[in-house]
Amino acid sequence: MVDFSLSTEERQIRDTVRAFITKEVMPLEQEVLRNERAGRPGVAPEVIAELRAKARRSGFWGVNTPEEYGGMDLGAVMSAIIAMETGRTFVPFSFGGSADNILYACTDEQKQQYLLPTIEGERRSCFAITEPGAGSDARNIRTRAVRDGDDWLITGEKIFITGGNEADFVMVFAVTDPDKGADGGVTCFLADRDMGWKSEPIATMGEWGPASLVFDEVRVPGRNVLGEVGKGFELAMRWIGQGRYLIPARAIGSAERMLQMAVDYAPTRHSMGRPIADYQAIQWQIADSQVEIESAKWLTLYAAWRVQQGLDARHASSIAKLNGAVMANQVVDRVLQIHGGMGYTKELPIERWYRELRLLRIFEGTDEIQKRTIARNLLKGHVRLGGIGE
Numbered sequence: 001m002v003d004f005s006l007s008t009e010e011r012q013i014r015d016t017v018r019a020f021i022t023k024e025v026m027p028l029e030q031e032v033l034r035n036e037r038a039g040r041p042g043v044a045p046e047v048i049a050e051l052r053a054k055a056r057r058s059g060f061w062g063v064n065t066p067e068e069y070g071g072m073d074l075g076a077v078m079s080a081i082i083a084m085e086t087g088r089t090f091v092p093f094s095f096g097g098s099a100d101n102i103l104y105a106c107t108d109e110q111k112q113q114y115l116l117p118t119i120e121g122e123r124r125s126c127f128a129i130t131e132p133g134a135g136s137d138a139r140n141i142r143t144r145a146v147r148d149g150d151d152w153l154i155t156g157e158k159i160f161i162t163g164g165n166e167a168d169f170v171m172v173f174a175v176t177d178p179d180k181g182a183d184g185g186v187t188c189f190l191a192d193r194d195m196g197w198k199s200e201p202i203a204t205m206g207e208w209g210p211a212s213l214v215f216d217e218v219r220v221p222g223r224n225v226l227g228e229v230g231k232g233f234e235l236a237m238r239w240i241g242q243g244r245y246l247i248p249a250r251a252i253g254s255a256e257r258m259l260q261m262a263v264d265y266a267p268t269r270h271s272m273g274r275p276i277a278d279y280q281a282i283q284w285q286i287a288d289s290q291v292e293i294e295s296a297k298w299l300t301l302y303a304a305w306r307v308q309q310g311l312d313a314r315h316a317s318s319i320a321k322l323n324g325a326v327m328a329n330q331v332v333d334r335v336l337q338i339h340g341g342m343g344y345t346k347e348l349p350i351e352r353w354y355r356e357l358r359l360l361r362i363f364e365g366t367d368e369i370q371k372r373t374i375a376r377n378l379l380k381g382h383v384r385l386g387g388i389g390e
């Protein structure tokens with residue numbers, strides 16, 4: 001039988017996270033807005049570190065991290081539910097104790113240097129595949145790594161790298177065999193900043209900026225290959241695959257919070273002698289938003305469930321990511337519309353969410369690339385219509 005209910009333990013975890021976000025994180029929102037409006041970072045890294053430490057003291061650490069690394073290992077479904085809760089605020093908070101999924105491919109020596117300090121929050125990573133000439137077409141990267149004795153020399157440019165200006169090390173993808181390209185000729189390297197790569201922030205319409213990275217014959221020891229030589233593209237796809245259910249999960253929390261703002265505002269705002277909540281034009285925007293949020297919720301939980309069951313989740317995740325990104329943009333636009341001129345001002349956080357959520361339709365696979373994947377899977381017979389959970 002299909003069962004959509006949460007277990008008692010799952011509900012308790014969800015409620016605890018919701019209480020933490022409401023009591024500890026949301027009170028920072030006004031300060032975050034003030035700081036950002038003044039051109040400063042919204043929240044200092046020390047404040048986030050303190051919040052993470054507080055959460056850790058109450059048991060929240062490493063939501064999706066294996067227990068052998070001190071994590072809670074709650075699985076993909078619970079991780080998605082937690083992302084929905086953290087998404088309710090625009091304060092850039094996430095629980096500590098986690099690391100990029102592909103860092104678990106580290107050797108024992110690499111684990112000491114990269115995986116464990118990242119889990120502890122002592123080191124910051126970034127993931128770099130995109131280049132000025134290769135975004136959606138990631139198979140076409142040109143950054144080159146050539147052997148020099150036991151080392152590799154990496155040369156090339158990466159662009160739009162989240163955290164690239166703050167990271168201590170990068171998981172950088174480079175071509176090691178141009179004849180093979182992405183099919184066996186791309187390798188992932190762990191490159192510390194002090195090995196010589198440079199970063200430059202990129203201003204965006206959002207409140208946090210990615211960076212461009214330049215590698216000019218950066219010398220990386222052979223022991224810093226992550227995984228195997230030639231198997232980098234698979235690692236890149238695995239990293240991107242993880243975000244495909246967490247991105248819409250977070251968007252669901254944001255959309256629900258904003259829709260609540262519209263639901264609270266519409267009965268209080270009067271126009272032509274009546275609350276705007278009385279007008280069908282407003283009611284339909286509210287109803288459409290909830291329908292879309294609920295659709296996104298179940299698509300996302302289904303994708304997460306497939307991940308948790310060890311089933312192939314790629315198709316379901318593409319559907320969830322596409323749907324969630326579009327949904328969030330439609331909801332924020334409607335919520336802004338319902339607030340009229342006030343929605344457009346910087347008095348309210350709606351315009352901030354509007355700018356931030358626009359990214360969801362672009363990174364980690366644009367809308368068009370998700371549609372291409374979905375259509376190709378159907379046209380090539382990789383997935384069949386009509387199934388439930390198969």
Ligand SMILES: Cc1cc2nc3c(=O)[nH]c(=O)nc-3n(C[C@H](O)[C@H](O)[C@H](O)COP(=O)(O)OP(=O)(O)OC[C@H]3O[C@@H](n4cnc5c(N)ncnc54)[C@H](O)[C@@H]3O)c2cc1C
Pocket residue numbers: 127128129130134135136137159160161162163204209210359362363364365366367368369372
């Ligand atoms: C804020 C931000 C953070 C990011 N963080 C990271 C990061 O941490 N690490 C990283 O490696 N990258 C990162 N990216 C890069 C991001 O993944 C790419 O921007 C994205 O994949 C799109 O690539 P592109 O910008 O080169 O656009 P393009 O690939 O040039 O696409 C331009 C347009 O053409 C469409 N298009 C392209 N190919 C096709 C096709 N075959 N069929 C139909 N339409 C197509 C696209 O959908 C898009 O609308 C980030 C980007 C941003 C903006």
